[in-house]
Amino acid sequence: xxxxxxxxxxxxxxxxxxxxxxxxxxxxxxxxxxxxxxxxxxxxxxxxxxxxxxxxxxxxxxxxxxxxxxxxxxxxxxxxxxxxxxxxxxxxxxxxxxxxxxxxxxxxxxxxxxxxxxxxxxxxxxxxxxxxxxxxxxxxxxxxxxxxxxxxxxxxxxxxxxxxxxxxxxxxxxxxxxxxxxxxxxxxxxxxxxxxxxxxxxxxxxxxxxxxxxxxxxxxxxxxxxxxxxxxxxxxxx
Ligand SMILES: NC(=O)c1ccc[n+]([C@@H]2O[C@H](COP(=O)([O-])OP(=O)(O)OC[C@H]3O[C@@H](n4cnc5c(N)ncnc54)[C@H](OP(=O)(O)O)[C@@H]3O)[C@@H](O)[C@H]2O)c1
Numbered sequence: 001x002x003x004x005x006x007x008x009x010x011x012x013x014x015x016x017x018x019x020x021x022x023x024x025x026x027x028x029x030x031x032x033x034x035x036x037x038x039x040x041x042x043x044x045x046x047x048x049x050x051x052x053x054x055x056x057x058x059x060x061x062x063x064x065x066x067x068x069x070x071x072x073x074x075x076x077x078x079x080x081x082x083x084x085x086x087x088x089x090x091x092x093x094x095x096x097x098x099x100x101x102x103x104x105x106x107x108x109x110x111x112x113x114x115x116x117x118x119x120x121x122x123x124x125x126x127x128x129x130x131x132x133x134x135x136x137x138x139x140x141x142x143x144x145x146x147x148x149x150x151x152x153x154x155x156x157x158x159x160x161x162x163x164x165x166x167x168x169x170x171x172x173x174x175x176x177x178x179x180x181x182x183x184x185x186x187x188x189x190x191x192x193x194x195x196x197x198x199x200x201x202x203x204x205x206x207x208x209x210x211x212x213x214x215x216x217x218x219x220x221x222x223x224x225x226x227x228x229x230x231x232x233x234x235x236x237x238x
Contacts, residue, residue, distance in 0.1 A: 175232075
């Protein structure tokens with residue numbers, strides 16, 4: 001399935017994996033629309049991507065705003081969602097409110113986005129969501145992300161049946177060097193990456209581009225649906 005001229009919406013396309021996905025779809029000559037909350041991230045991303053990229057300020061947790069956004073965008077071909085914020089912390093220490101907040105973002109944000117996008121997709125469309133390896137192999141302190149990511153994987157299996165012939169898949173990354181970890185001081189962050197890299201069979205953490213091409217593959221491959229693609233450098237084995 002060629003992506004040339006196809007309209008691709010990337011919620012979360014202003015940073016990290018979503019921004020790299022926007023670049024990867026542009027390389028396929030697709031028409032790109034990116035969206036996230038921050039005006040400055042939007043203008044930086046548009047400057048970086050160049051060309052004819054459209055950008056919208058939107059918080060995907062708010063159903064009405066997401067509906068308005070898709071109404072503005074109109075008909076389109078492929079939906080990618082990489083937006084979402086999780087929460088880390090030991091089960092006995094993380095307040096329930098923080099867990100609910102993470103579900104509101106990473107699970108419900110993706111659910112709401114699919115719901116609102118549906119009227120504008122067509123029979124050849126695809127939807128690709130984002131979960132994470134902690135759904136399969138959580139380290140200590142990742143109970144919330146294990147739950148959210150597993151819920152997203154389940155959501156995708158159900159959607160691929162309910163929404164057929166629209167194809168619905170999910171990308172499940174391992175550790176990726178993105179601004180998600182920008183709050184950790186640089187030296188500490190590098191030590192964290194090095195420590196993880198030493199344990200991984202591939203010997204390094206991922207760059208956003210490693211993950212981005214999977215979204216392109218899933219949009220292009222007309223025979224793939226209901227699938228979770230794990231790209232974790234072997235993290236699920238260690
Ligand atoms: N990086 C990793 O190691 C890793 C591993 C496994 C899974 N993942 C998953 O991969 C996805 C992308 O992560 P990333 O590393 O690319 O993170 P990132 O660099 O922080 O990018 C997240 C993007 O989502 C947007 N976003 C966040 N909350 C939003 C909201 N409420 N409404 C609209 N947009 C929102 C952010 O922009 P604004 O701030 O402007 O809204 C940003 O564009 C997440 O679901 C993450 O859990 C990441």
